[in-house]
């Protein structure tokens with residue numbers, strides 16, 4: 001196996017490079033590259049580790065011929081073009097918890113900065129002014145904190161705010177009443193939060209639903225004298241409206257760690273009384289940076305070295321323990337999908353993936369992705385295990401997974417059933433010696449075959465002399481036979497053959513075989 005190579009493209013704790021090296025992954029650290037500089041070198045790398053500064057987009061991925069994984073040492077992945085990564089089979093992973101406490105603490109720090117005007121008081125005092133009467137603050141005890149987004153960071157902020165004896169009202173459509181009760185907070189709708197909160201803090205990702213959630217209209221609904229903190233994402237607040245409402249005194253203070261445009265080197269908000277800014281420092285503590293660096297390096301090394309997938313945003317998780325067990329099944333799944341995909345002639349409407357015996361004890365999602373990737377390969381050049389489930393869903397294919405824990409004839413079995421307008425057909429395979437994928441059933445007919453290279457598929461009536469006729473037709477065309485695999489539904493019934501051959505099978509040769517007496521269908525297959 002060649003040694004995988006990773007590029008760390010943003011400033012990261014040295015722990016990341018240390019772990020990559022310890023795990024036997026080659027690593028280069030080149031923070032601060034321009035997009036063109038990154039495009040010029042990315043073809044060399046199997047992995048790309050980033051924070052929020054590097055923005056791996058479709059152009060960068062187009063140049064990244066070997067890239068298998070992008071690791072985000074942090075939470076937000078809005079800097080990574082995930083659809084472009086999926087289209088190329090690149091797994092995108094983040095570290096969803098490593099900097100949550102640190103970011104929650106930054107939100108609380110900004111809350112106090114606003115309550116006591118700390119930055120302005122500091123600047124004034126250090127300028128020798130001693131303006132004691134200018135900086136009258138407010139207590140936070142007893143005040144209501146409006147939490148927009150009560151996920152990982154939001155709920156830590158809530159617990160800290162409760163410790164400060166604040167009341168917490170949260171707006172989050174995905175927060176259940178039960179969870180709110182457990183957190184000791186009140187679940188409210190957005191309008192109630194806007195009307196009631198003395199302080200508002202945002203902790204949602206930037207999505208179509210959350211973009212501009214504090215719009216001019218919503219900012220105008222807030223309580224006079226509200227103080228607002230955003231440590232989540234730029235774009236959640238209308239910055240021009242915020243400036244107007246700070247100027248008018250309706251909003252008493254606002255602290256932004258994140259901006260619509262970053263780096264934010266200029267903004268109409270800068271210099272506005274009551275406005276506090278930090279340069280996207282939410283995750284910037286020694287502890288959080290060590291956490292995310294260790295996590296991202298471990299996760300990327302696991303994936304590159306073993307196939308284990310943790311915290312991926314575009315593919316199912318596979319544990320380090322399961323990854324080696326799943327590997328041969330993925331090969332079997334792709335081959336069975338490819339076989340089914342080459343044999344069906346109409347649009348697929350439903351795919352059922354059934355696991356029997358040992359396979360039923362493993363996670364089926366990656367196996368299903370591999371089946372779908374194989375199935376759609378004959379009709380799509382760009383399909384891969386990462387994007388196959390999404391493409392299948394977009395094409396309206398219904399996907400079902402079934403487990404039978406009891407063993408059948410084989411200690412482990414994978415059956416793929418494909419439904420089309422023309423009917424239902426299924427293929428099944430097992431592993432020989434725990435490692436070698438083998439076809440064991442084709443359209444309900446028992447047959448053993450190693451699906452590899454070029455194969456001739458023939459469906460025919462079971463008649464004496466037919467096998468010889470196929471053999472001699474191939475021989476006359478100079479096509480050498482590797483293996484002959486046969487199956488039939490019963491004496492004189494439907495029969496199928498899969499013949500592995502050393503040469504390509506030309507169209508005229510296929511026609512010649514098709515004209516043999518008793519042939520119902522013939523195809524050249526590739527694996």
Ligand SMILES: NC(=O)c1ccc[n+]([C@@H]2O[C@H](COP(=O)([O-])OP(=O)(O)OC[C@H]3O[C@@H](n4cnc5c(N)ncnc54)[C@H](O)[C@@H]3O)[C@@H](O)[C@H]2O)c1
Pocket residue numbers: 075076077096099100103148149150151152153154171172173174175203204205206207209210231232233257258280281282283284
């Ligand atoms: N400033 C920083 O340096 C920094 C550091 C870490 C994280 N972040 C950002 O903080 C944000 C929150 O991170 P997290 O780890 O808590 O994420 P999370 O996924 O755990 O929580 C997000 C919460 O937002 C809620 N949500 C989604 N849509 C919503 C909507 N329309 N209205 C209200 N709530 C909605 C979700 O239900 C979820 O509970 C992310 O955007 C992340 O990128 C910033």
Ligand SMILES: O=C(O)[C@H](O)COP(=O)(O)O
Pocket residue numbers: 051052053073074075076077099280281282283284
């Ligand atoms: O989403 C995150 O994790 C934060 O925005 C941190 O970003 P950073 O790694 O660039 O500091």
